[in-house]
Amino acid sequence: MPRIIVEVMPKPEILDPQGKAIASALPHLGFTGFAGVRQGKRFELTVDGEITDEVLESARTAATEMLSNPVIEDVISVRVDDQDAA
């Protein structure tokens, strides 16, 4: 079924505690060479039917009003998943 992908990230000016924890753990497992990590969220909204402009607009509204909190997060992208043939 067709999907819409919504990506949300912590705002750049906000210290991301989870990313910080991951960044400090990476070298312990031998993954060196990474200067920093930021952790965000990816939502996959499955659509029962065709993804119309209206559905996409509805996803954008949901991304802004529910899937993200504008005080601490930015919506990075709302897009149609083009891998549905896979």
Added chain:
Amino acid sequence: MSTETPLIGNFHAAPATTPLGGARIGVVTFPGTLDDRDAARAIRLGGGTAVPLWHGDESLQGVDAVVLPGGFSYGDYLRAGAIARFAPLMSRIIDAATASSGTRLPVLGICNGFQMLTESHLLPGSMVKNEHLKFLCKDQVLQVENTSTAWTSQFTPDELIAIPLKNQDGQYLADANTLEALEAEGRVVFRYVGENPNGSRNGIAGISNETGNVVGLMPHPEHAVEAGYGPDDATGMRNGTDGLTIFTSVIASLAGSAQ
């Protein structure tokens, strides 16, 4: 009362006998709420009558005030308090707390309840994970910096109180303009004393809305209402009851506004 409320007990068993016992204060239970019983007990010890409310209800049952207790509503999925915001009863609470006419409903959000209030835009800012990434549970000293809200009227200005702090997402954040406005308008109600326990901006532990009827704080006053079960204080181990004043304050405020 709904039969689908396994998390809460029968709060009607011990009706308050004081003259202010007429104050009916709702305690909302969401799936994953932990501290509703403690909040109800604090209300009773403060002299009020606790009214259990269920998140799926459409009616506030005519309560005079509401407490949103702590816990992990909806498992903190998405963000802490984010899904609770969309519960049917939250819409009633938001309407009643921001009513343009008549008395605005006093609402107290504790911990997860504070997170619900920011997610509902009743209070500004947001909470993220503690700066040090650890779940923290300790007795915490706070300074009461605003004694004009519905929930703090019986504290003395700048009173120091000790109540438990226990959370993972307790770091209060807001943009610089919001912080400036909160400070300028005296809306920082509680501030951490001593070392900042979670990285909250300006050491903010609790804030109010512009009209002072909505207050949210991360630490737990409902766990410091009865000698023997509170933080240690000068009189002995676990004797601290500093949290009780929050509940007597709202009951006094309600009694005052009813005259």
